[in-house]
Amino acid sequence: MDKPFLANLRKIDPYVPGEQPQSADFIKLNANENPYPPAPGVRQVLRTFDTDSLALYPDSTGRRLQNALAERFGIKPTQVFLGNGSDDVLALSFQSFFCSDKPILYPDITYSFYPVWCELFRIPHEAVPLDEDFCVNIRGYDRPNGGVVLPNPNAPTGRGVSIDVLEDLLQHNADCVVIIDEAYVDFGAQSALPLLDQYENLLIVQTMSKSRSLAGLRIGYALGSETLINTLEAVKNAYNSYTLDTLAIAVGEAAVRDEAYFRETCRRIVATRERTADALRELGFVVHPSLTNFLFVMHTKKDASVIFDFLRQKNIYIRYFKLPRIDNYLRVTIGTDEQMDRMIAVLKEFL
Ligand code: PMP
Numbered sequence: 001m002d003k004p005f006l007a008n009l010r011k012i013d014p015y016v017p018g019e020q021p022q023s024a025d026f027i028k029l030n031a032n033e034n035p036y037p038p039a040p041g042v043r044q045v046l047r048t049f050d051t052d053s054l055a056l057y058p059d060s061t062g063r064r065l066q067n068a069l070a071e072r073f074g075i076k077p078t079q080v081f082l083g084n085g086s087d088d089v090l091a092l093s094f095q096s097f098f099c100s101d102k103p104i105l106y107p108d109i110t111y112s113f114y115p116v117w118c119e120l121f122r123i124p125h126e127a128v129p130l131d132e133d134f135c136v137n138i139r140g141y142d143r144p145n146g147g148v149v150l151p152n153p154n155a156p157t158g159r160g161v162s163i164d165v166l167e168d169l170l171q172h173n174a175d176c177v178v179i180i181d182e183a184y185v186d187f188g189a190q191s192a193l194p195l196l197d198q199y200e201n202l203l204i205v206q207t208m209s210k211s212r213s214l215a216g217l218r219i220g221y222a223l224g225s226e227t228l229i230n231t232l233e234a235v236k237n238a239y240n241s242y243t244l245d246t247l248a249i250a251v252g253e254a255a256v257r258d259e260a261y262f263r264e265t266c267r268r269i270v271a272t273r274e275r276t277a278d279a280l281r282e283l284g285f286v287v288h289p290s291l292t293n294f295l296f297v298m299h300t301k302k303d304a305s306v307i308f309d310f311l312r313q314k315n316i317y318i319r320y321f322k323l324p325r326i327d328n329y330l331r332v333t334i335g336t337d338e339q340m341d342r343m344i345a346v347l348k349e350f351l
Contacts, residue, residue, distance in 0.1 A: 041254035086220030100146030158290030160189035184292035186211035
């Protein structure tokens, strides 16, 4: 080999995020972003932000935002860990808690970043099949494992499980860390929050990218026992102490403190979701029940890839995963009523 260093380079199949179109006129329904702007307080923070403060490093624990989140969830600030988007929090959690030789378990159809982190950090892993309706088979997790990751509700299927099912999962997995990824929980699912007091091995991960309209700022957080949060802090400080910048801490706090705006935008998205589901069913789509800000759908006559390509030509971007079991499905993020009406009109013309 004439370039021996190549043998030492890391080879990995990365996660592929939804396309960010560059054209001016498009409808973007491919990354589960929020169609509404962040809370009004966010604009106020940005207008009055003291730029001189950027000369200093940020507060590495993000105390102001930690306190705001602790108040909102009725827990101690020492039970809150902040990161640069929940992808950062999840990646650190995989490194912090999945150090066993046994495989970690997660659903076979789920957030496609999980297997990528397992490969990156060399964590053994096994996928537990969802049933035919894409529901979680909780008994599939009753076996020796090095940890469990369950998104609730799941992505890209949109289905959720009740808090009783989550408690059952925790009771059968007391010897490992159980991560519940609640990226979409604010659109109608039950949070595992009431179980935090009882289960020291439970870590809940949430994000401000979806229900708080802050995908561009990158804020995620974990809620858990002090044992888990202290471990995350230590691993973070062994890697990069300042994952959240000063601006993100201030903006995140403003977003968390506006409960009324948060509730109203979530309510609107849920209403648009149900309207869109009905309209898609009328066009011959099978629409799975969703507790998220997206719909997982399949057409009874047309191939998913054909519909995807057609919409893309019309500058409407949705998501298609060419993966086993779901290669005839489409994931459609819920936008505004106007955006969804436009998509339905274009589909009607096509079908
Ligand atoms: N978990 C799930 C299930 C997701 O779909 C996403 C969004 N791609 C994330 C976590 C990460 O979101 P973020 O890094 O923007 O917080």
